Amino acid sequence: MADAGPDGWGWIEDGAMLSQDGRLLWVGARADLPDDLAGTADHVQELAGAVITPGLIDCHTHLVYGGQRAHEFELRLKGVSYEEISRAGGGIRSSVTATREASEHQLYAQAAHRALALMAEGVTTLEVKSGYGLSLAAEAKMLRVARRLAELGLDVRTTYLGAHALPPEYQGRADDYIQAVCDWLPQLKREGLVDAVDAFCEGIGFTPAQTRRVFEAAQALGLPVKLHAEQLSDQGGTPLACEFGALSCDHLEYLSAEGIAAMKASGTVAVLLPGAYYFLRETKLPPVQALREAGVPLAIATDHNPGTSPTLSLLLMLNMACTQFRLTPEEALRGVTVNAARALGLRDRGQLVAGQRADFCLWDIEHPNELAYYFGRNPLRQVVRGGAPRGV
Ligand code: NIG
Ligand code: FE
Numbered sequence: 001m002a003d004a005g006p007d008g009w010g011w012i013e014d015g016a017m018l019s020q021d022g023r024l025l026w027v028g029a030r031a032d033l034p035d036d037l038a039g040t041a042d043h044v045q046e047l048a049g050a051v052i053t054p055g056l057i058d059c060h061t062h063l064v065y066g067g068q069r070a071h072e073f074e075l076r077l078k079g080v081s082y083e084e085i086s087r088a089g090g091g092i093r094s095s096v097t098a099t100r101e102a103s104e105h106q107l108y109a110q111a112a113h114r115a116l117a118l119m120a121e122g123v124t125t126l127e128v129k130s131g132y133g134l135s136l137a138a139e140a141k142m143l144r145v146a147r148r149l150a151e152l153g154l155d156v157r158t159t160y161l162g163a164h165a166l167p168p169e170y171q172g173r174a175d176d177y178i179q180a181v182c183d184w185l186p187q188l189k190r191e192g193l194v195d196a197v198d199a200f201c202e203g204i205g206f207t208p209a210q211t212r213r214v215f216e217a218a219q220a221l222g223l224p225v226k227l228h229a230e231q232l233s234d235q236g237g238t239p240l241a242c243e244f245g246a247l248s249c250d251h252l253e254y255l256s257a258e259g260i261a262a263m264k265a266s267g268t269v270a271v272l273l274p275g276a277y278y279f280l281r282e283t284k285l286p287p288v289q290a291l292r293e294a295g296v297p298l299a300i301a302t303d304h305n306p307g308t309s310p311t312l313s314l315l316l317m318l319n320m321a322c323t324q325f326r327l328t329p330e331e332a333l334r335g336v337t338v339n340a341a342r343a344l345g346l347r348d349r350g351q352l353v354a355g356q357r358a359d360f361c362l363w364d365i366e367h368p369n370e371l372a373y374y375f376g377r378n379p380l381r382q383v384v385r386g387g388a389p390r391g392v
Helices: 035-040 070-077 082-087 092-101 104-119 136-152 174-190 208-220 237-243 257-266 274-279 288-294 314-325 329-335 338-343
Strands: 015-020 023-029 051-054 056-058 123-129 155-163 196-201 226-229 248-251 269-272 298-300 360-363 380-385 388-390
Touching (some): 092 136, 123 136, 174 208, 208 237, 226 237, 257 288, 288 298, 298 338, 314 329
Parallel strands (some): 056 123, 155 196, 196 226, 226 248
Antiparallel strands (some): 051 360
């Protein structure tokens, strides 16, 4: 699979690729491979029968946290809502307590286990958010753990989500907490821990005015922004994020027509999260057809987190994006490759074209539509990252 051709998939039958120094040098039909280039290859591998796609990109996760929240799942099945659990002091706050208590070593061991599960399905680039620390020390701890996951053999992008929830010590002082979130950012950036800044703009999160302050702090430091937007209600977070040229707005079940127009104008990616939609038993669908008609790029991610999406399968999200959100299998695959890269501000990956990173997956399937077709089956044969085979 290469750049999208007229059939959308960019399908190349009997293809060939050349890579050099971790980048793709040439991609096309084997019959068209120029002799002079072919002659320079010092290593040739026959990949008979495999379908090749770009390495998969999970562009929205909360992979680092302590504890788990299965008891809240039980409560929700009995009829208590996610918002009620949150307002009663559970939800994100219970993960904050467990994350603060966990040592850096414990957090790393648990997060590494999760990252390996994603990698086993072909993930080569992973975004990880903070947001369960909610103090300078604990947010820094989470972000250091996230950065260290790169040792496992994948690229990690870190997102600062200090504005995820109000920590108990700031009860009744949300504006003061937002000031602290903004004040911590320069140090976290100096320590090389932040690639982007996110916030949770919601009735149980922060208001658009508070979100704006966080975005202004990010902008002042030249950091791109993203937003958990219109997940449980329409707060108008999306037009605000787009004012700041947001890389992505994520969730979007309650997105308005105004929000869609703003995303179109700012070139912001819509990151759809079918795991959270499913696990919260949400019934309001994100406006996929309107986003598609507006030409807003669609991405998909696991949103792995202990409260709303404890999944470790990006392939399952492809299937669910099709069955629940009516994406086509081709849109779903673009959603975890080229558009996921864009949601992270990365232009050097996500497509099999010359000049891109040589990150790709070999699958034991006949056509890429099978990646969205199966659920609970992993047809991955091999991963190549930066031109070198990786133990998956
Ligand atoms: O993406 N909505 C906010 N953040 C997460 C959930 C976090 C949690 O419940 O722990 C999400 O759904
Ligand atoms: Fe999330």
